[in-house]
Amino acid sequence: MSNIVFSIVLDEPGVILTDSRSLVGGGLSWTALVVTTIIIFHKSGEEERFEEAVFESTKIKKNRTIQVLKKLIGPGLLSVGIGSFVASIVDLFVFFVYGLTGLDNVPDLLFWIASLFYVLACIGASLLVYILITKRKRTNNESLEKMFEVAQPTSTSSIKFWPPTAIGFLTFFFMFPSGVLLASINWLRMGLNKKAIYHLVAGLVGAFIFIIVLLLIPDNGARGFSYLINIGVAYYLSRQTKNDLEKFKENNGTTQDAHWFGGCLIGLMMYGFYLFLLFLVFIVFDIAGVPIV
Numbered sequence: 001m002s003n004i005v006f007s008i009v010l011d012e013p014g015v016i017l018t019d020s021r022s023l024v025g026g027g028l029s030w031t032a033l034v035v036t037t038i039i040i041f042h043k044s045g046e047e048e049r050f051e052e053a054v055f056e057s058t059k060i061k062k063n064r065t066i067q068v069l070k071k072l073i074g075p076g077l078l079s080v081g082i083g084s085f086v087a088s089i090v091d092l093f094v095f096f097v098y099g100l101t102g103l104d105n106v107p108d109l110l111f112w113i114a115s116l117f118y119v120l121a122c123i124g125a126s127l128l129v130y131i132l133i134t135k136r137k138r139t140n141n142e143s144l145e146k147m148f149e150v151a152q153p154t155s156t157s158s159i160k161f162w163p164p165t166a167i168g169f170l171t172f173f174f175m176f177p178s179g180v181l182l183a184s185i186n187w188l189r190m191g192l193n194k195k196a197i198y199h200l201v202a203g204l205v206g207a208f209i210f211i212i213v214l215l216l217i218p219d220n221g222a223r224g225f226s227y228l229i230n231i232g233v234a235y236y237l238s239r240q241t242k243n244d245l246e247k248f249k250e251n252n253g254t255t256q257d258a259h260w261f262g263g264c265l266i267g268l269m270m271y272g273f274y275l276f277l278l279f280l281v282f283i284v285f286d287i288a289g290v291p292i293v
Contacts, residue, residue, distance in 0.1 A: 160258040161186045161245060164238040167263075171234035174267030175274050177207050182263055183237045190248050207274060211281045215292050 162170075162182050171179025180203035187196035210229060214222045249255060285292055 159189055160256045161189060162241075162258045162263050164242040164245070166257075166260055167241050168234040168238040170263050170267045171237055172230050174264075174271045176210075176230050176233035177203055177274050178267040178270040179234060179237045181266060181270055183241050185266075186241055187244065190244060192244065207277055208281065211278050214278075215282060215285060216290075 162185070167179050167182050167186075170182060180199055184196040184200050184203075187193075187199070210226075213225060217225065245255070282292070
């Protein structure tokens with residue numbers, strides 16, 4: 001499992017190939033899917049109210065599939081590209097350090113650490129891309145809103161949010177990272193960007209801590225700990241969502257509930273991402289010789 005072979009492509013800086021596992025590729029796929037889903041749902045919810053105001057009189061229908069694909073491909077590829085480049089720098093550092101020390105083989109543990117950083121770098125890059133896109137989009141939207149506020153008031157009834165009950169149930173049945181993502185999408189659509197990003201980062205760190213604790217305590221205790229955390233997070237997210245929705249309705253009028261089907265799909269996606277993190281931490285523990293109860 002050791003004896004990792006590095007191949008550096010000089011004409012393509014930052015590209016490093018290893019002999020190894022498709023786990024990194026799978027992790028990147030999940031990461032790109034998660035972060036681009038955030039961008040897709042936020043952008044679609046943000047643009048719907050302007051489409052409602054601008055095109056309501058003529059009832060022009062746009063092809064939503066093409067719009068979603070455009071939003072998915074651009075930020076997704078850019079995020080993975082930035083993450084890959086940053087992670088490649090880490091791999092290069094590990095490679096040269098062990099080369100200077102005269103060791104031929106790079107330990108598997110360092111490979112898994114680099115792989116973990118690979119995924120985290122993509123998440124960080126995606127957040128950076130999202131912030132830049134949102135900042136530019138907010139400027140354009142403010143100009144567009146001023147242009148049409150006299151001719152036709154902007155309606156928020158087309159913005160869809162997952163209700164607190166849905167977030168609570170999906171948090172419990174698909175693990176708390178699912179609820180964090182759904183609640184964050186709601187907050188992004190409300191314009192609470194800082195709160196959304198804070199909870200996304202806290203959810204990612206919390207997921208790692210949660211998995212580590214699960215692997216270090218007995219099965220019976222792990223089951224009870226899992227129920228306790230998921231119920232607690234479900235209650236917290238439901239209360240936060242309810243309070244924020246009430247404030248949003250007071251200032252912007254009525255809203256619509258998002259479909260449960262879409263929430264379930266996001267829940268399944270996040271559950272798969274959670275299983276990937278669980279498997280990754282398990283492998284790191286196994287290689288490092290950490291006893292798992």
